[in-house]
Amino acid sequence: MILVILDEVHELKGGGTAQGQAMSCLIARSRKVLALTVTLMGGYSRDLFYLLWRMFPRQMVQAGFEYGRTLGFAERYGVVERTYEADDLGPDWNQASIGRKTGKARVKEAPGISPLLLPDLLLERSAFVRLNDVSQALPDYEEIIVTTPMDDTLQTHYFDLSNTLVAATRKALACGDMRLLGKMLQSLLAYPDGCRFGERVYLERGGVEELIASAPALEINLLAKEKRLLEILTTERKQGRKVAVFLEHTGTRDLVPTLVDKLHHHGFAPLVLRGQAVKPENRESWLKDHLETGQYDCLLCNPNLVKTGLDLLDFPTIVFFQCGYSVFTLRQASRRSWRIGQNLPVRVFYLAYAETMQDKALSLMAQKMETSLAVEGELSGQGLAALSESENSMLYELAKALTDQQPVEDVTTAWSRYRQLELASVLDLDETESVTTTEETRVTTTTTISSPDGQTALVRHELVIRGRVYLRGNTAVAYVDGNRFRPQAGVIYWQDRRIGSYDRQGHGEINHKPIRLYKPPHLGHFVLAEVRQAA
Incomplete structure (x- = not known):
């Protein structure tokens, strides 16, 4: 052989x-x-x-x-x-001793x-095969962060629970007891979505289960994040796009029945994939058979069930209703529909409640993405440093963030920075310039306008460069503050919606605001600039 x-x-x-x-x-x-x-x-x-x-x-x-x-x-x-363990060392450990035992x-x-x-x-x-090697055969891919404020009642009880747990965890850590860390993080990640069930946190001490903190069950008909999910589903259905909804809590804190009930009530027909009901080797055929009936317009499942070995080409839109804190699961599951054979643009939404543990976790996940890029051959310095850390360290980083021992970057900023690095990983090998989404560069131009009676006037315009334009074959993509714009054939698109236009000279508008696409001599590449009238 x-x-x-x-x-x-x-x-x-x-x-x-x-x-x-x-x-x-x-x-x-x-x-x-x-x-x-x-x-x-x-x-x-x-x-x-x-x-x-x-x-x-x-x-x-x-x-x-x-x-x-x-x-x-x-x-x-x-x-x-x-x-x-202290018990292994004995009661007289290190007493009246010179050497350490x-x-x-x-x-x-x-x-x-x-x-x-x-x-x-x-x-x-x-x-390492880079995405650029096959990207010509793939459609556009867009990731959208959606942070939503909590309902007032939920917010009050969430912060009460958070304050109690943080205080108890700090006290336990001071005594060397780390058992509350995992319980605290799971509770604070889960309660905003599962507040209808309430939350109780226990810790075993001396053979007795002690209640550390609790939050009441709330009767809220439709939570803020559920409303955002329904808005996304409604928009995507109007465009003929099926949606896969991923959520972490499908076991002990099972949210699937609640979501199914809400979706049915608002006219959606979800298909639920359960791990115990369908064996891994049968999931692809099971999914195909059910979709062929034409009865379903969205899929509900845990991302761990589909993160490997399963293509979701029928679901060009993916919504992470919950994200968890596994970088591997998130990166694998988010690409399930972005495969060769997909002919529709892929959109991936990440939902989180603002100013909560969900928000912090999503921000830290974006920072951890460089580890995955390093394993794939994109060896940035920060990625190599992160490579030596484990995913379990997410627990400790979240704990530090919650107890204000470690600052957490704003989720939008963190995700935008990760997307810049990911974009850099698919640039051509001869592309040497760094990727930027915003450039604080201003260029002032002066134009002389003559009227029929011979009078002249000077009009000054200021070009504020908002982002770089990347040329890929016959297409172009512009990134501005984390948003992706696609100029094509005189039309500017955002999320497949027409929001502006431009002419052969690059002059145009976005949402009725004047812009210009051009190549400044001092930069050497194309940019998208906002046109303002200078003072």
Whole structure:
């Protein structure tokens, strides 16, 4: 055998699985190996250990590793957690002693990857396919952040719950007890959407479940975020577009029945995908069979059910009703309909309540996206730094943000910055200039106007450059303050809606405000500028 091709190679990462053994046998009988995946690392360094052993055994031995000893690999290229319990140390630990005594540590691998993994083992043996290689076959892709204020009653009870939990968590952390962190974050993420069920937070102390904080169940017919969801669904349905709605709470805090009831009441027919009801290998055919009936106009499911192995071409619009805090899940699920074969522009909405934990989580998610770009080969400095952190660190960063120990960037700013970096990742290889969405550049021009009677007047205009225009073949895209405009054939579009026009000289208007598309000599690339009358 000359060549063996292993698709979805991350599924073969297990040390003692039959699939892993089959991989070893195929490689042993092949001269060349081509391993393909879009999700090489699942957060742990051990995800790569057995894959590298099977593909590059000689190099692994030379590096000093032994087969089956994943902990040694994790100590060099991952994160190792050592836990010391006070009970293990004894009552007289460190009393009247000169040297430090330690008890027996429990050692385990934690999520996280060292940046050294890339230069040491991956770069010389990997080829990263960039989005630009296939982008000509893909439609436009747009991500829209929608932050919504809470209802007044909900806001009052939310902040009461937040203040109580923050105070209790600070007190617990001062005693070295971190158990409240996860409970606090889950409660504050969940209560705004599940306020009809109320919220109660318990903590076990001395064998007794102690009530730490609570928030009442509220009778609100339609929550603010539900209204925004219905507005999006209504707009998309008028355009003949089906919508996939993703939400995290489909288990203990199940919101699906409530959303189904609200959607039915407003004339929508949701199709609900449940993990236990449909096996992974049957989901694609199950979805196809149900959509062929023509009875459904939207899909409700947990994003974890569709984040890999399933194309949602029938749903060009995706709404994250809840986002969670898994970067991997968000990036994978948000691209389910942006695949080869999609002929409609793809829109992805992210909904969050303003000034809540949901808002903070979405902002931190945008900052974490650079880690994913780094794994895909877009190695920015910030991305490499973030690569050494685990997704579990999101819990601690959210906790720090909530207790005001760590500032959180505004969600719109954070997401705009991530989109700039993602845009840079699809630029042509010879594109050297940085991506900017706003340039504080002003150019003043003076025009002499002559009247029929011979009188002249000077009219001064100021061009305020708002953003850069990127040329891609026969199309162009302009980014201004995180918004994406598409100039095409004399018409300017935003979210597929006509909002302006321009002539052959680049003069035009957006929403009746004069603009100009041109190429300033001092910049060397095209820009979108607002035209103002100078004083």
